Amino acid sequence: MRKKGLRFVMVCMIITIGALGMLMASGAKESVVEAPPVTITVWKGSWWNNQAPVVEAAFNATHRNQVDIQAYPFEGLVEKYVVSIVGNQAADILAVDNNMLPLLINEGLLLPFENVEKSDFSGAIWDAASKDGKLYGIPFRADTSGVFYNKDMFDAAGVAYPKENWTWDDFLDIAIKLTKGNQQYGFGISGSAAAATDFEAEVLPMIWAFGGDIIRDNKMVLDEQGAIKGLQFWVDLANKHKVSPAGAVNYDNKDYIEFFLNGRVAMMMGGSNVIPMLKEKAADIDWDFAPVPGKSKGFGVAYAIPVSCKNPEAAREYIDWFTTPEILSEYTIRMPARATATNNPPWNDPMYVKVMNAAVDSKSPPLNPRWVEIRAMMIREMQKVLTGQTKSVEEAARIMTQQGNTMLGN
């Protein structure tokens, strides 16, 4: 990095001297000196490690400015971003997911974008990147969690596949029919505190479907009937109907993938990133995707420019390039955030199209900067219900509302 910086400074100096020389040679003649090319840096999650050189090559071949993409392990990424922005050493562009966006925006760590059209960008991640009418991130990935189901298990039990407008009651019905003691489960709930996004992908749609919400006008509303019903439905899956395995309180999607691959769970939650994995590992299973009943939880990742960025214009140039539909469709390795970026493989695959259609109709988790904290608290309290430490969901809802309000500063 330092070497690169040195080389960069030297290149700059040579160019400046050259430009000055030319200026002098051309006398006092007025001329606009074009800014020297710059190298902009991009930070992303580790799964971009292999794709990064491909994207770099494509951009660098067609642009005067150059790009350098670094992929970092997801562990500690929030810390890395925050510390580097505050320490004034962050990359020019950061890939920020919908969880992190409200936090970073609220702390004033990101620069707003001017003149971006909503056009065909997916809603949930677009909302997560917006605050008070300003946009702080340009989405490149959009996704939603839906139900992946094992058709073979449905057939074996003589259960019809999920219909288009199924309800959570239909879901429960199916789950009960597909559960056989502790050998096979209809569904698995994600109660683990180590995987908060898996928890929210199940609980939020249930709360929404029963007419409830979590935060309204900066106030907790978990103690309203709709929310309580939604939470009760989630708890009942494990405790009352026992369609979910015994370890559910500490399980997440990664556990259920193993259940799914072993034919021990008929339905599991997941986003489009599950598709390539299932195509590879579940070749002997006939599986399909169905959107969750009602609104699903949308998520995604956007490119953001931190306040410490040295070349906002050049950074914008790269972001605009990467998020043009054709480029995005060709170079991204996760489901694109634009409806028109899906004309070529693999994004035109019917399975992706199904998830994509569900994503269009998805809803963002609460856009409150305190949401991550509130979510962790909710998991803790809901785990207590699952393990019987808290007697009822109503009691838990009361506690969560009270604690959430404290976190919100009410």
Place this chain on the structure above:
Amino acid sequence: MRKRKLRYKILITLGILLICLYSLLPIFWVLSTSFKQPDVIFSDPPQWIPKNPTFDNYKTVIQNPAMIQYFKNTVIISLSSTVLSVVIAVLAAYGFSRYKFRGRSVFLGMFLFSRILPRVSLILPFFIILRNIRLLNTHLGMIIVYIIIGLPITIWLAKGFFDKIPIEIEESAILDGCGPLTILLRIIVPISAPAIGAIAMYAFILAWNELLLALILTLDISTQTISIGLSYYKLEFGISWGNLMAGSVLMSIPAVIVFIFFQKNLVDGLTAGSVKE
């Protein structure tokens, strides 16, 4: 007499078995998984010993060109910080153990602070300091960070050990006209070989395995360590177990070699003779 000897032997064997079992059970699984094809890693019931062992995971790890660079960085950072830690800690511990000066206990207490402060309170200031002294994303920067993180243990332990060494030996050396540095090097350090071996092991493993400070304080492959390299096998969705386990085994081998090296200090520790000299 013979009976007692037999009982003794049985006890020793039992002890060995228990220690090995406890320490190695999870390791056994790490090893076993590292030789498995992806499709049998999660087989149920588990394949304790892989039926068709493969070296593919090891090949993938070794053939990854980045791994060589991670390895090089880790070796540079760990070995340097180990050597420097031991030198700095032995000097400081001797000072604390044998001199009385103003603020001694305050300083001694202050050395604990890098261990008391949680990571959240350390990373931002560390980042800003390293940036200001231009050591961000450098080997030297990581080395000094690991030294300071390790100092509470290295200094306190060395001091604890030095405190126990009877001062009479030193007094006679002083009368012979030896300076304090000579005494430290010629008398104290040889006697304290076990303690120095132990703190060296600690300093080494600290830098060798540390992940979170390394993640924040390095920027690219020129300084990233193996633990970062390994965490790339933690994917967005699940873990690339075969590779992670193979990488972990490969990463442990040099650490074991270093342990073997320092272990000599532990075996040939203090004997009656060396004190009386």
Place this chain on the structure above:
Amino acid sequence: MKTRYQGYLFILPATILLVLLMVYPMWKTFTYSVTDFKLIGNSSTFVGLQNFKAVMARYDFLNVLKNTLIWVVVTVFFQFALAMIVALFLNVKFRGRAVVQIIALIPWTIPSVVSGNTWKWIFQTDFGLMNALLRQIGLGEFVQPWLSQPKMAFFSVLFAAIWQGYPFLMIMLLSGLKGIPEDQYEAAMIDGASPSQRFRYITVPNIKNIIVIVITLQIIYAWNTFDIIFVLTGGGPGGATEILGLFIYKLGFSAFNFSEAAAVSVLLLAFVIVILMLRNFLTKKETGTIYEKKKITL
């Protein structure tokens, strides 16, 4: 007079590092804890003890303190007991000792990303190795939801933490044992002292200060435990495994409440300072310093 400066000279390299790297974080932690710290800009204002009050008023704070206390006592006790037993055992001469010694240290060489996830795999309820093993050897009735039941989860995490942490303690204690002059044991043997007497009257007094130091350091380390809990349970179920290390982390990087995180750090520092002062006060007479006491000028 001169000797005093020599003392400073010995600790100089360490002190330079301390000043360079620790004074600033200490100062920052202190200032964050009494201001409403903002990440960007200098607009933070002095708020007195408000952050301390706020953090203590948190619903789960008492629970976390309680868990931390139990966690620290139990981990340190078991790690120490196990480490002591193994160290004593490895201090006995037998064939293959060097190999056993290395084997006992191997858990230490496994990076926490691997050990944490492996333990999670072992303790997983349905596909976990532990339960599979129990079923295979016909002990199916002992199958447990290791991480999904609050009390059990606490002990499972503890078990993994002890496994991960005991080699360090063991090697420190072993180094202390190796430092005991053998003639002391020989003399005791001649006097006909039993093994337990030798342990009590020779071993313990000789490594007493190492024991105190190791336990002190391990207590500090234990309350900052983070990695293994984060991977195994994330603090669940229902906060059963949430201890200070995790709590402060969440305050910082989930809640972005760096002021309250700093307040907890300051409380921890204050706690340690009080303990140290107490210790100094109690052991003042013991601290011997040859270069001063014996009035030898160098």
